[in-house]
Amino acid sequence: MEKLPEELLDHIVCEVMNPLPNRYNTSYGYLLDLSMVSRKFRRITETYIYRSLIMFGDNEAELLQTMSSRPELSRHTRGIHIMAYYRLPSKVLDFVLRLPNLQRLDIDIVSCRLSKVIPILRLPSITVLILSDVSLQRSYSRDERDWTFVNDNITYLEISFSSSDIVWEDGEEMRSFAAVFRKLQCLHINSIYKGPDAASLNSPAFRCLVHMFKHAFETTLRDFSFMYNDLDHGDMYGGDVGVSARFDARAILRHSRLEHLMIDTICLDTPRHTQALRSLALGPSCLPASLHTLYVRHLVASGNLNPVEKNLMHSDEAQCLSQLVNLAARRLRFPHLERMTLAISLPAFFEEVASRVVRVQSRQAKVPLELMFMSHWDYISDYTPRSWPDYDAARDPRQSLYDPTYISYDNKGLC
Structure with missing residues (x-):
């Protein structure tokens, strides 16, 4: 390993540490371990250790002291995440202002x-x-x-x-x-x-x-x-x-x-x-024609529906769903559209009607259309991946994997 050229070792370190430490991954463990392998690795990893910095109360004094004693390290820094401070200290702000390549x-x-x-x-x-x-x-x-x-x-x-x-x-x-x-x-x-x-x-x-x-x-x-x-x-x-x-x-x-x-x-x-009618407010006229990708989240207003009625297919809420799905069929209105995602929150009693509407209307889609049903508990969740989900075939009523229990009351505790 020691005989390999530094360019290749640098590429190895880059691949191992992708992504670099950030808000969601604050660990420097792998970099520190690599720096202990050899002097050559230590020299290479040093630039990566200081390329993306994480600053918080516990490491502030040590980090500022290190960067002050070795000012040449500041030229390596491309990114920094400064974690919660009560009223941003002037010394921290001054430090950021002295990073020339940030x-x-x-x-x-x-x-x-x-x-x-x-x-x-x-x-x-x-x-x-x-x-x-x-x-x-x-x-x-x-x-x-x-x-x-x-x-x-x-x-x-x-x-x-x-x-x-x-x-x-x-x-x-x-x-x-x-x-x-x-x-x-x-x-x-x-x-x-x-x-x-x-x-x-x-x-x-x-x-x-x-x-x-x-x-x-x-x-x-x-x-x-x-x-x-x-x-x-x-x-x-x-x-x-x-x-x-x-x-x-x-x-x-x-x-x-x-x-x-x-x-x-x-x-x-x-x-x-x-x-008066929600469906009149929704439609292609609300959106720019330049769109390439579109993610729309929609809440079916259960207060506008009577679960004992037999003609919910003709309700304004059904019309809203029809208009939204039809956005994927409007090639002349959205000539650059490449993909559309539609996440629909609805009550369980409206699931059958909604499934029929989206299955029929999606047949006209001119672009890939990702459809998902979600419960009200998903919709109001404080966990973003749950309230704004990525596509899941088990939530798509057009797919054989579709599981209608995702929108049931019993699933309110799922993450």
């Missing part, structure tokens, strides 16, 4: 204003920014001049929201933050699901955020996901009608050039005060 920053900004990351947004090297524990804040007049700059290098932005004391339409600081980005290609919005800090990403949140990032939607944005998570489970937000009137998110979405979209149909609904 490209990916994943940071928890608990109890911090977004203005705290302004120096980071000015760094020319960062292309990927992941912010967690973001809460809405009002802007003060003295802060407005701090946001008079643009960022042309960040193309990927992911935001995980925590709870806030203000409503979405009053989040002026988030509006200033969103206006900074001029070359954004990917925008992913989710929330902290569990505990008292959970944020509710409901329809008003969707409308406000789409409007805040309006410039990105109109220009460079190609990939957008909004992980709808209504902690009120469908209760009407009092300002929904007013928010819809002020922020026409449907029009912004329709006129965008998105290629990849992940969305819940509730975000496309118009407030019930102005729309």
